[in-house]
Amino acid sequence: MRLRNIICMGIVLVCGVGCSDFLDVQPKDKQSEKQLFSTRGGFYMAVNGIYNKVASTALYGKNLSYELVDVISKRYSPLQANTYLTALSSFDYADNSVQTGLSNTWTAAYNTILNCNVVLDNLEECDGILLTPEYRMLKGEMLALRAFLHFDMLRLFGPVYKNHPEAAAIPYNESARVSALPLLTADSVMHEKILRDLDESESLLADSDPVIEGGPMASLENDQDVYLRYRQLRMNYYAVLALKARVYLYAGEQAKALAAARKLLTDARVDEYFPAVDPNKLLANQDNPDRVFSTEVLAGIYVKDRADIHSNYFSSEQAGNNYLHPRKNFVNMSLFAGETQDYRFQAWWRTASNESEGGYDFIKYEEIAQPAEKGETEYFYAVFMSLIRLSEVYYIAAESEPVLADKYAWLNKIRERRGLGALIVISEDDFMKRLRTEYLREFMGEGQIFFMYKRLYATIASDENGNDANAYEPREERYVLPLPSGEIANR
Secondary structure, X not given: OOHHHHHHHHHHHHHOOOOHHHHHOOOOOHHHHHHHOOOHHHHHHHHHHHHHHHOOOOOXXXXXXXXXXXXXXXXOOOOOOOHHHHHHHOOOOOOHHHHHXXXXXXXXXXXXXXXXXXXXXXXXXXXXXXXXXXXXXXXXXXXXXXXXXHHHHHHHHOXXXXXXXXXXXXXXXXXXXXXXXXXXXXXXXXXXXXXXXXXXXHHHHHOOOOHHHHOOOOOOOOOOOOOOOOHHHOOOHHHHXXXXXXXXXXXXXXHHHHHHHHHHHOOXXXXXXXXXXXXXXXXXXXXXXXXXXXXXXXXXXXXXXXXXXXXXXXXXXXXXXXXXXXXXXXXXXXHXXXXXXXXXXXXXXXXXXXXXXXXXXXXXXXXXOOXXXXXXXXXXXXXXXXXXXXXXXHHHHHHHOOOHHHHHHHHHHHHHHOOOOOOOOOOHHHHHHHHHHHHHHHOOOOOOHHHHHHXXXXXXXXXXXXXXXXXXXXXXXXXXXXXXXXXXXXX
């Protein structure tokens, strides 16, 4: 069964059994909830529904990928006619439309977390319904997803951790009941909650996730259902290891970040399961190139209308007032200066057809033609977006290494994957500049650049600024987004 049918089947099933309320808010009808979780299929329907919410526009289908968080990291120069995008680009978080967008993201994240907790509660009462490996796998996924969502709310709305780990941050919801929860300190959220959940998730998935023995397309032995395939669309074991490395780095614990990164990068199966993008299938294939480098993605989301992202936001001919584009000459003369042989430049950027010289369209999410045979693999990367990419783990290892030469060595491994020559060892400052450039090139349209700036509490340098060529010094009011007014009013 092809991916389109697999995912769509899950959506239809979830919405067709009377559990649409489950996908949005806590179920009011406990009998309906009990009925849903009375079968193996019911558990998988609920879990599929949760992942569908993760891919919504309020979360990683827009706000936390290519739009909101990329705009506030100064990736684009939005058209003045779009007051929402221009307000975002100037850090105007008091703007009504911006506040609405932030509130939508907060609400979607915590509703999704609530539903993770509903699944977790019912997993503890599922005697005889699920096989032990399934129970452990689903519990591990839900714990990881709960931690993942809380972590991004912390990174977005919490304090600059580097400066104020003791400051009040966000609530951490571990209940399936709707209730007002206290704001915990950033340090408490990080160490007592997120890392605790990730540790348990890793332990559960280590002996239950089919990805470990069979790779990202694997299913449990003899399983004939569609639910367990495409482990890249789930919080799988390898994604959890990467997430732990990301969290430790954000917390400033570089030794632990390096240990988590090494655990992943020294696993021989990782190179086999998540190989580097093939340039022959990328650059020499203009019909259906894998522009998202899907083979390197540890975990991502299914977005059936992904091609609309390009036409609605990144096409100079179609996007209208929503058009997002870097300032003139930024892409070729700043972002990829002297290294336009980089696969990312060649695959993700195209000279805008209706702009003067120096304008580029971002084409990572442009529609690709389906092959005549419509194979699973080709269709998969046409509807796929990254949440956690293997390259980030290399960057984490590079930043966390105590020896300068080792830092460059990790960085050069990804540069080689991108068609670039090795860097020579120069200095710590040179390394950090090179690393930042890698983040800017690699994670365009994926939402990680803002979090890099906030973590480092760094200036957005003029040659890194895709908006207006000014330098923006770090300020708390730029990097700490305000809690939604509704959340404040309930306290």
